[in-house]
Amino acid sequence: MLNVFYDSYNILTKVYGGAYLKQALNDTVIEEKNRAQTEKICYGVLDKDVTLEYCISYLCEKRPKSAIRILLKISMYCIKYLGNAPYAVVDNCVELAKKLGKGGAAGFVNAFLRKFSKEDIPMPTDKIKNYSVTYSYPEFAVKMLIEDYGEERAVEIMKADTERTTLRFNVSVSGFDYLTERNCQFEETPFKNTYIVKNFKRNSDYDKGMYTFQSVGSAAICDLVGSGENLLDACAAPGGKSVNLSDKFSSVTSFDVHPHRVRLIEEYARRMGKENITAVLADSSVFNEEYRERFDVVLADVPCSGYGVIKDNPDIKLRRTKENIEELCINQYAILDNVASYVKKGGYLCYSTCSVFAVENVDICKKFLKNHSDFEEVKCTSKLEHLRTEIGLQFLPNLSLGAGFYFCKFKKL
Secondary structure (H helix, E strand, O other), X not given: OXXXXXXXXXXXXXXXXXXXXXXXXXXXXXXXXXXXXXHHHHHHHHHOHHHHHHHHHHHOOOOOOHHHHHHHHHHHHHHHOOOOOHHHHHHHHHHHHHHOOOHHHHHHHHHHHHHHHHOOOOOOOOHHHHHHHHHOXXXXXXXXXXXXXXXXXXXXXXXXXXXXXEEEEXXXXXXXXXXXXXXXXXXXXXXXXXXXXXXXOOOHHHHOOOEEEOOHHHHHHHHHHOOEEEEEEOOOOOOHHHHHHOOOEEEEEEEEOOHHHHHHHHHHHHHOOOOOEEEEEOOOOOOOHHHOOOEEEEEEEOOOOOOOOOOOOOOHHHHOOHHHHHHHHHHHHHHHHHHHHHEEEEEEEEEEEOOOOHHHOHHXXXXXXXXXXXXXXXXXXXXXXXXEOOOOEEOOOOOOOOOOOEEEEEEEO
């Protein structure tokens, strides 16, 4: 347990210091035999961060320093959510504190964790604070969800268990046969060659391009985009949707604003054997005459808060604020407004996010239609369960196999 705690501490120290969780996991040397357990703790601590912070503040008169807080959160998560024996957790946490040169805090750590394991901590009486601590969501997000969906549905969204592994197989591979032959536990999704798989470990066939990991929400978006000749994927990195759609379009142009992310698109396409994808370094919010009315279909899968896929990216809870989301909305509209000029007359413009907030979804699309009389909404439906909103479709974690995505389609008149 000590080595698992040590590896988890090193990863989480980077994340609380500003690194992204997935990058921190890739950049940190950890004990391979315990990787699954280490990753479970790191994801879990970040997912339950709001709740753990509340417990610390309730039990401590003075907020501990960052290093000690991280040690406490790892231990609290293992006791409260993994059901580990408190005495073993306490002993290992105290030992790790000493190993990290924090021996002076060993007594405090010991006393805190023993108290935590025995004391019944009361929940806040204020409704918003109570929901925030119960479901480990920032208060601003709780308020936004209730405003958008009402209290009952907001609670269902917050408590949805969205941890799923979804594989999409390349066109030359039968995913059903592949998984059956390997005795994998899996369930079908509404989308071709795409399956939710339990306890799947990546193998060498991934590098051979036989399959890739793609969420069922992303598969739903690609299904709704349709098919045609020339597609622009305006915010494409790391390239999952471009690769999926390359089987349905003659050519795919994939934009990203960062050079290293353009390389990710190229690597993804190469791994999956797709030769009709051209990755381009471009800012989709800035007009380029070269692309005016050039594409049959444009997909604007814009940068967003990510609150629809928060179980897969729990570090989002550390970074997003209401003010930050307001800034994102400005960029989202700028991208949609600009790439509309790249759609041919009679062509289609698709807007999508992995957010559940109306301000990033319905509100953006209503504003777009108000300012673009040369476009109209295309009413569409999905094979994946969803809500039909005032404009577009909203997928929710509690309805849509864990997918919290939004999609709206427009036609250029």
